[in-house]
Amino acid sequence: MSLDPVLSRIDETLPAAMERLLDLLRIPSISTDPAYKADVDRAADWLVSDLRSLGIPAEKRETPKHPMVVGHVDGDGPHVLFYGHYDVQPVDPLELWDRDPFDPIVEDTPKGRVIRARGASDDKGQLMTFIEACRAWKEVHGTLPCKITFFFEGEEESGSPSLVPFLEANKDELQADIALICDTGLFESKVPSIMTQLRGLCGEEITLTGPDKDLHSGMYGGAAINPIRVLTRILGNLFDDAGRIQIPHFYDGVPELPEDIAAQWDALNFDHGTFLGDVGLSQPAGEKGRSPLEMLWSQPTAEINGIIGGYTGDGFKTVLPSKASAKVSFRLVGQQDPHAIRKNFRAWVEAQLPADVKISYQEHGASPASQMTTTHPAFEQARSVLGAEWGHEAAFTGCGGSIPVAGYFKSILEMDTMLVGWAKDDDQIHSPNEKYDVESFHKGIRSWARILDAIKS
């Protein structure tokens, strides 16, 4: 079963493959917003029927929230499990989009052709690169290169509440020799990169209540406590002047970067000036004394993802509000325990609460950092074939984001994971006008064919 005809087939059938992706992108599968539940379900159905069109007996598997899609196809050689997620981020602020986020378009830009839509890059476009590689292989050779389990999730952008129970309940069914995940990017938008470490995540929402009703700031101002004042005072203490997070024991389990990894990262010659310049910034904002790649890959963060309180409409209202709330998330590294982080954060907040201010919490996910087993043969097999596709030797890199599923595959399925993907830094995932380069999509499909070819042999 040779590779070349598969690569040719991929080139010839690219237009049809793009049409299929646009079709999937038209489904607004926003998993965090209950208003879109039916659409998330529709995206799962779409994937089931697409896999079945490949002769793969896939099915939708219900969970308490959004369904999983699972399909198995037998074959010779090693058994790989491919994971991707078909849900997407919310689209707000909608007014910053140039067009309907769910009316995808292929357009030419100064940097090349792109597919523009919410989810184009994260993760529908990347997910489809693997399916399209399998489709071409099947069409050329009548079979897939190896035994494959397809596993798609619809809750990745909303904390994956059903993932752990589902993995535990289906541990035997989901066993494979290695998991492949396509939800990452090219280093500096050009170097194919296999991610060997990812940060974990702990999401937390706090709501402070002062007066039991909104008050007139003239009648009560000065004598009544304002919960926004308390919230800003507490969150204003999150970092010290050096940018170090002030929550007690926050850094427990944070390792110093090993010298060999530090050397590999230095060799990447990361251009942080361009990385930040592309988003209108110039100064790395992390802890003083850390390199930009450390800030992004090997150091933890505390980020206020949202805050609201009082009157936020047009004009002005002299209200002294009853409530104020914030969504806060922590990116975790090394052995940091997300549950301990949550507990310590809450204790730290409560220690700063003045009289009369009550607090309530809402949890939004918790996952530890992941370290990949780079000694697994698939890593070297993949690294060795990607250079030919992209014109740059593939590199082992870190990742600032969190892909909790990789950690769960290890802890629950006791299976190693290899993360490789084709997204670019300017894809604007989670932001308005998200896009995926046609180059990422096309070469991504070809890259999966190369990787499967290398793994099977």
Next chain:
Amino acid sequence: MSLDPVLSRIDETLPAAMERLLDLLRIPSISTDPAYKADVDRAADWLVSDLRSLGIPAEKRETPKHPMVVGHVDGDGPHVLFYGHYDVQPVDPLELWDRDPFDPIVEDTPKGRVIRARGASDDKGQLMTFIEACRAWKEVHGTLPCKITFFFEGEEESGSPSLVPFLEANKDELQADIALICDTGLFESKVPSIMTQLRGLCGEEITLTGPDKDLHSGMYGGAAINPIRVLTRILGNLFDDAGRIQIPHFYDGVPELPEDIAAQWDALNFDHGTFLGDVGLSQPAGEKGRSPLEMLWSQPTAEINGIIGGYTGDGFKTVLPSKASAKVSFRLVGQQDPHAIRKNFRAWVEAQLPADVKISYQEHGASPASQMTTTHPAFEQARSVLGAEWGHEAAFTGCGGSIPVAGYFKSILEMDTMLVGWAKDDDQIHSPNEKYDVESFHKGIRSWARILDAIKS
């Protein structure tokens, strides 16, 4: 022209007076929200026709934003100008209202009958107490007790952008011996109170911009500055541990409370436990060492009236936002200069801005504190007759709120103002379920008849 038949007439015609008020309350005249412009205009028309039904040649006077209503009626004795505002606060959070804020209802409560609607107390109900007193007087005596200018504003809840230009342009027309304003309340909901000092107000909105687009907190978190982090850090420094405001020169022009005033206030035996307990609080939150009445009446404040940034919808979004903003207001006392406060606040904020963070501002009104001329005869005339209506001797008090117009009457029209009103502490003005007691409305009308009777003689 005796008073008693007027008071009897007021008692007999109360139901009709209430119907007129409900009619006015049905008009959603929210001045700060452009969506309600036509409704604000409709409320002005309603007042013009109501005054005309009294034989007063009133007219609507256009401004760049919302119209003023002006009417003159000649008569013997002193010339008073009565001011009230017919616009109202926004109604959000709407879900906390028990019914449509603009579908007024008269209902019985454990504390007596109330008129429930946005604006019932602030200020439509209070404004109408004066008109209804004039109506009864006219119906009994065929004329009004003295020369009166009616002057109603529709921008009081949105910073009064047109007020100063209008006063300057119509300085001669609006001259009177004294201005009467009904936009205040009873001390502790029972003692008739003539306010002799009011705090000023300076409203400011700041918007911080970090990255030029929303970012993924995994891809950029740690290296990219988060404007919510910066905003909370800056606003978290607004007060020191003793509750004193940290903006340089903020306290310039803040006088210590004169001993005679302090003695009068002590004599009021203010029950701050009940005042705060009614809104679910127990501890005065102002500067340590100040009495609760000082915190409310004679000390300045800094209040964050609104804050927003990042993702604030359901669920969670790991976004590193481009923007964060806050609406901040300062209550001013003594000789504090609102323009200097704005300038010093901006300088204080900018001194704390890190690299890469840009700031923009929006002004929301500026007015100095007011000190009334209690030696004007009207003050003693009013004080002497209010006790009979309310069963408590009237008191000279302070006010934590801002009624900028009183200051403008002094600075532009060179006219003294007397502030008296019938609102109660639990009227929930600016909050959901605002109400005005029928007792406030009824006795308020009778009180104005008594005051006009005392002033004319």
